[in-house]
Amino acid sequence: MDMLIFDLDKSTAKPLYEQLYHGIKHAIIHKQIEVGTKLPSKKKLAEFLNISQTTIEIAYGQLVAEGYLISRPRVGYFVEEIDELPYIEKELLDIPVENAVGRTFQYDFHPGKIDTDSFPFSHWRKYAKDLYDSSSKELLQIGEPQGEYALRTEITKYLYQSRGIVCKPEQIVIGSGTEQLLPIILRLLENDSEFALENPGYSAIPRIELQNRAIPIPVDEDGLMVDELEKTNANVVYITPSHQFPTGAVLSATRRTQLLKWAVKDEKRFIIEDDYDSEFRYIGKPIPALHGLDQNNKVIYLSTFTKSLMPSLRVAYLVLPSTLVRKYKETFSYYSATVPRFDQHILANFMKDGYFSKHLNRMRKIYRKKHDKLTHTFETYYPNVTITGDQAGMHILISVPSLKSEAELKQIAAANGIAIYPVTDYLLKPIYYLYPTFLFGFGGIPLDEIETGIHRLMECWGIAKQVSY
Ligand SMILES: Cc1ncc(COP(=O)(O)O)c(C=O)c1O
Incomplete structure (x- = not known):
């Protein structure tokens, strides 16, 4: 038997019993030790490797529990016949690392956000x-x-x-x-x-x-x-x-x-x-x-x-x-x-x-205020933007008759710290929209930030106010 399978690296943090267990298991699976072979006694191996017998006992015990070895009392440990299982080295696919916190925006108009205050x-x-x-x-x-x-x-x-x-x-x-x-x-x-x-x-x-x-x-x-x-x-x-x-x-x-x-x-x-x-x-x-x-x-x-x-x-x-x-x-x-x-x-x-x-009544008032603030702010830019879907819910739709594409407008907004959501994200089958159209959720934005957020967006899109209120 090639004693190299028992080679241990004492400088790593990996426990010695685990190294020994892996070394023997690998050798059995790859047929480097034949079925029926008697492994060195715990005492002999402990002396050879200059480690404690307990370490060897834990490693052998684990291999017995998993069926790689059989223990014959007072005789020793022998390699067991193992059913052939296709042994494929597990490939660690390149799984993208999760960002603990996604990108945060100063103004996020996501339609699914609620008022947390x-x-x-x-x-x-x-x-x-x-x-x-x-x-x-x-x-x-x-x-x-x-x-x-x-x-x-x-x-x-x-x-x-x-x-x-x-x-x-x-x-x-x-x-x-x-x-x-x-x-x-x-x-x-x-x-x-x-x-x-x-x-x-x-x-x-x-x-x-x-x-x-x-x-x-x-x-x-x-x-x-x-x-x-x-x-x-x-x-x-x-x-x-x-x-x-x-x-x-x-x-x-x-x-x-x-x-x-x-x-x-x-x-x-x-x-x-x-x-x-x-x-x-x-x-x-x-x-x-x-x-x-x-x-x-x-x-x-x-x-x-x-x-x-x-x-x-x-x-x-x-x-x-x-x-x-x-x-x-x-x-x-x-x-x-x-x-x-x-x-x-x-x-x-x-x-x-x-x-x-009670909570619903309170939230209706809060969302109505936010809704009105958002729609009134957008109205000052009419007809450079038009509003639809403003009768209910927690978002409205804004169409922008702009020469820029939906992707460009979204990108400009993001570069200025504003997250907006195109209606085309919700299509099952393509629909032709005359103008880029976005959902503006108002639930998550503090009331006093709505106006500044929209003015900043209009400025970065190069859209001027048309009506003075
Ligand atoms: C149309 C619609 N249905 C249902 C939900 C809520 O789904 P859930 O109950 O899984 O949060 C949403 C999310 O805001 C929605 O937009």
């Missing part, structure tokens, strides 16, 4: 503190797969009061985000379902299992063009009727009726209504959910606390038509809820005591 930390902390107590020890056990009944009850009440939806807690499924709930819906529907999506639309949706198979349906100022949907063989449509993402269009009353009529024409047809930021409306009365008009169990309602509370909470929910509840229970009763029980109860108690409604 207004979160009711003290109330939230109180509910959290009350729950993390031995009186809640039952919450240490696994909970309901569908979500905690207490939270489902509060959501039911909220939906009735705020969105005109009548449903039972039994129809609600809680999950850790819209993205996590959509695959559940897909599994509840027929396998051969053909999906139609709004174009432009919420970009996470096509990435979820719908890759390439979704049918894009255009959107205009009245929302999804239902005539176009009717021309396709889609039987499931995903839609944001209260505030189309990202154009901000509200689905007109005529189209709502037309869409519900489309759905009843075939029993396999369903509408997935994503009501993601319906809480914030700035012009006119709140638009009731499509679900409230549905008499035929055709609408699967989907909403989230991402905008109304915080994106990091990861709580969203479904309201299943009563016809799909049984199938849900049969298919998903073995899955565990994806939101921690404690978080669900903190939220349920927060809602039960009226703090959620």
